[in-house]
Amino acid sequence: MSEKPATGETTPVTDALVQVSFAVLDVLNRSAAELDLSLTQLRLIGILRDRSPNMAALAEFLGLDRSSVSGLIDRAERRDLVVRRPSTDDARVTLIDLSPAGRKVGERIGELVNARMDELLNGIPVGDRDQIVRIAQRVLASDT
Amino acid sequence: MSEKPATGETTPVTDALVQVSFAVLDVLNRSAAELDLSLTQLRLIGILRDRSPNMAALAEFLGLDRSSVSGLIDRAERRDLVVRRPSTDDARVTLIDLSPAGRKVGERIGELVNARMDELLNGIPVGDRDQIVRIAQRVLASDT
DNA sequence: GCCATTTAGTTGGTGATACCAATCAATGTA
DNA sequence: TACATTGATTGGTATCACCAACTAAATGGC
Numbered sequence A, B: 001m002s003e004k005p006a007t008g009e010t011t012p013v014t015d016a017l018v019q020v021s022f023a024v025l026d027v028l029n030r031s032a033a034e035l036d037l038s039l040t041q042l043r044l045i046g047i048l049r050d051r052s053p054n055m056a057a058l059a060e061f062l063g064l065d066r067s068s069v070s071g072l073i074d075r076a077e078r079r080d081l082v083v084r085r086p087s088t089d090d091a092r093v094t095l096i097d098l099s100p101a102g103r104k105v106g107e108r109i110g111e112l113v114n115a116r117m118d119e120l121l122n123g124i125p126v127g128d129r130d131q132i133v134r135i136a137q138r139v140l141a142s143d144t
Numbered sequence C: 001g002c003c004a005t006t007t008a009g010t011t012g013g014t015g016a017t018a019c020c021a022a023t024c025a026a027t028g029t030a
Numbered sequence D: 001t002a003c004a005t006t007g008a009t010t011g012g013t014a015t016c017a018c019c020a021a022c023t024a025a026a027t028g029g030c
Helices: A012-034 A039-048 A055-062 A066-078 A100-120 A126-142 B012-034 B039-048 B055-062 B066-078 B100-120 B126-142
Strands: A082-086 A094-098 B082-086 B094-098
Touching: A012 A039, A012 A100, A012 B012, A012 B100, A012 B126, A039 A055, A039 A066, A039 A094, A039 A100, A055 A066, A055 A094, A066 A082, A094 A100, A100 B012, A126 B012, A126 B126, B012 B039, B012 B100, B039 B055, B039 B066, B039 B094, B039 B100, B055 B066, B055 B094, B066 B082, B094 B100
Parallel strands: none
Antiparallel strands: A082 A094, B082 B094
């Protein structure tokens, strides 16, 4: 099924990436749901694994409005996944840390996602996996 | 087992796919937002481009509960993107069609997504693009 | 044929998500 | 010091997605 880029038709490579992304999204969603997390909370925890950003930076990472992040952190804090920590430099800024419990959840999520991604990649040879990593790095490198 | 699957740490290939998927997701989200659509509505329109499924099949496609799809179609119909059509075979089933306006939106969305994906893939050689398509098909083929 | 069961879809209720506009407090700057 | 800017929150709205309960239509058993 070779494609022609007709009116509004997506190109083969666009189509391929979109389809795979939805499959990956499904893996992430199901993994998150298993721990009663939303996809955004999963991302949040992933980001906080090796960072303690302020609200603005977090909004930037997640591509969300700051007010959205306020609510997100409210709910995550209520569930003891993260902690708000006032900055000592600037009394306006709030830094976000993963709580110990949040870190544990992060580890469990990582395992779940790994397992399910393994299923998704079942039958994909090592060579192709290396290609995935290589090409992904290229794509992400040029993505500001 | 060339890798150490340490505590909750994601493997390189998992990480690569997740990162790229979020980048693609961002492309889709921004394209959808430009036409005041949600990501789910974008998917809906994509699905209806070459199908007229009933509610149950649509729920299956989208991985959503049937009640979620009811609301989704309510809102899409209110915006004249889709049309509910009663089946003649079985008075219980409702078939969903793209409206003419919905089809136009689908074409514009396709163009937007293509353009933004082109940006995302800026600098990726043709050979790698072919690899993406090839590997994606493999992954999706084994994904029941 | 008739009634129980199954199937398709909707409704109502809840919580999460995300936006915008407006606000408040702390900083910076003229 | 007065004014503007910045970081974050609040309030209001709409969407999204779930579950449980419900209606209507079709099926199956007898």
